[in-house]
Amino acid sequence: MKVKTLHEIHDEGIDALRKTLGPVDMVRFIQMFDQGKGDYTKERKQWLSNDLDEICNEIFEMQKQAKTVSGSE
Numbered sequence: 001m002k003v004k005t006l007h008e009i010h011d012e013g014i015d016a017l018r019k020t021l022g023p024v025d026m027v028r029f030i031q032m033f034d035q036g037k038g039d040y041t042k043e044r045k046q047w048l049s050n051d052l053d054e055i056c057n058e059i060f061e062m063q064k065q066a067k068t069v070s071g072s073e
Contacts, residue, residue: 014026
């Protein structure tokens, strides 16, 4: 009997989760075991604007760029 490498076990486990749970629930399941680090509430103030107009403009710009890249425009 061949002993599997940790990489092989990991890949087979991810594949089994994906087949059983689907991609979205697979990610949610994996996230249950990795809570990350740091303080999101404090750190988000460094990269997230509180100005709604600025947030909307950034979203519109990203949508415009996505259309340009996909050739929809």
